[in-house]
Amino acid sequence: MTITYTPIGRVRSPYDSPADVTHDEADETTGEIVLEDEYEAGLEGLEEFSHVVVFAHLDEIDEYRLTARPPHADDVEVGLFATRSPHRPNPLAQTTVELLERDGTTLHVRGLDLVDGTPVVDVKPYVGSIDDEDASFGWLEDL
Amino acid sequence: MTITYTPIGRVRSPYDSPADVTHDEADETTGEIVLEDEYEAGLEGLEEFSHVVVFAHLDEIDEYRLTARPPHADDVEVGLFATRSPHRPNPLAQTTVELLERDGTTLHVRGLDLVDGTPVVDVKPYVGSIDDEDASFGWLEDL
Numbered sequence: 001m002t003i004t005y006t007p008i009g010r011v012r013s014p015y016d017s018p019a020d021v022t023h024d025e026a027d028e029t030t031g032e033i034v035l036e037d038e039y040e041a042g043l044e045g046l047e048e049f050s051h052v053v054v055f056a057h058l059d060e061i062d063e064y065r066l067t068a069r070p071p072h073a074d075d076v077e078v079g080l081f082a083t084r085s086p087h088r089p090n091p092l093a094q095t096t097v098e099l100l101e102r103d104g105t106t107l108h109v110r111g112l113d114l115v116d117g118t119p120v121v122d123v124k125p126y127v128g129s130i131d132d133e134d135a136s137f138g139w140l141e142d143l
Numbered sequence: 144m145t146i147t148y149t150p151i152g153r154v155r156s157p158y159d160s161p162a163d164v165t166h167d168e169a170d171e172t173t174g175e176i177v178l179e180d181e182y183e184a185g186l187e188g189l190e191e192f193s194h195v196v197v198f199a200h201l202d203e204i205d206e207y208r209l210t211a212r213p214p215h216a217d218d219v220e221v222g223l224f225a226t227r228s229p230h231r232p233n234p235l236a237q238t239t240v241e242l243l244e245r246d247g248t249t250l251h252v253r254g255l256d257l258v259d260g261t262p263v264v265d266v267k268p269y270v271g272s273i274d275d276e277d278a279s280f281g282w283l284e285d286l
Contacts, residue, residue: 001262003200005146005233035224039232041209045221048281055198055235057146066184078188081178081266089182090148090264092198094237096272119144121233123224127283129239129272138191140270 007119009035009105011056015115018060018086030100033107033120040105043123047102051126052109054095057119061091076139093118096126150262152178152248154199158258161203161229173243176250176263183248186266190245194269195252197238200262204234219282236261239269 013031015021033054035043046052067077068085080088097109107123156174158164176197178186189195210220211228223231240252250266 001150003148003150003202003262003264005148005235007144007146008232039209039224042222042224044210045225045281048279049225050277050279053237055237059146066182067187079185081182081185082188082192082268084267084270088265089151092148092235092265094196094198094267119146121146122231122235124227124237125225125281125283126278127227127280128278134193135269135271136191136193137270138188138268140268 005057005121007057007121008039008123009033009120011112011114011116011118011120013112013114013116018115021113021115027111029112030108030110031112033109033123035105035120035123037105043102043105046123046125047099049099049125051096052099052107053124053126054097054114054120055122056093056095056114057121058086058091058093059119060115061086061088063087064089070139076142078139082138092121148200148264150200150264151182151266152176152263154255154257154259154261154263156255156257156259161258164256164258170254172255173251173253174255176252176266178248178263178266180248186245186248189250189266189268190242192242192268194239195242195250196267196269197240197257197263198265199236199238199257200264201229201234201236202262203258204229204231206230207232213282219285221282225281235264
């Protein structure tokens, strides 16, 4: 079985390559999610949310690795699905960004960690999450 | 440009069709995410996280609708991207579930709102989120 998606838009960001993205900087990085014109009516009301979740296809990734060494954790090696490594069987990225403004089909956002030109698969409103007090975070807790 | 994904596994749940899923019940619904055997090493360490984010392809959806009327909000009509409606250009679902146990490539989870047999595109650890005190939730706040 094969799943086929068509990009609904593209990322515009100051990052030209994955090596340029540092997660410390990314929190303040602003950019745009630009959707195709045909989806304008589909964005109605999104501007009333403070945050949106962007699903993007990492089109520069052409292989996966079963284990990963997360950044800032050089002595940790874990399974790829216990990380957000881009080297996944299906290289889908999920990132929650702050929505600064919507201008037609352009979303001005802050907190972007995606490279310029990255195809966008979906955009959803951020609708809250579980209480992080109730969560545990595996190897991340040791950093 | 076309994006092609191959399922990494399937959902096992008590829901036979989308109409069976009610979000009130779903919080306690248990089921399994069963990945292909080749990915077992990729799951190493995931069991130390309390929650995982499941990305699934809603293979019964064959068209999108630019606007949506969310459940429990009959008089609200908003753009599809301001909702989590399944009727999206790329019918990708994202759901955060509690990880009860990992047994090889089987993840026993709670809080499942997906139909039995749904193809799984990706699994990521839940690594925390923004403080919901700092977020606003559009039409959801009026419910």
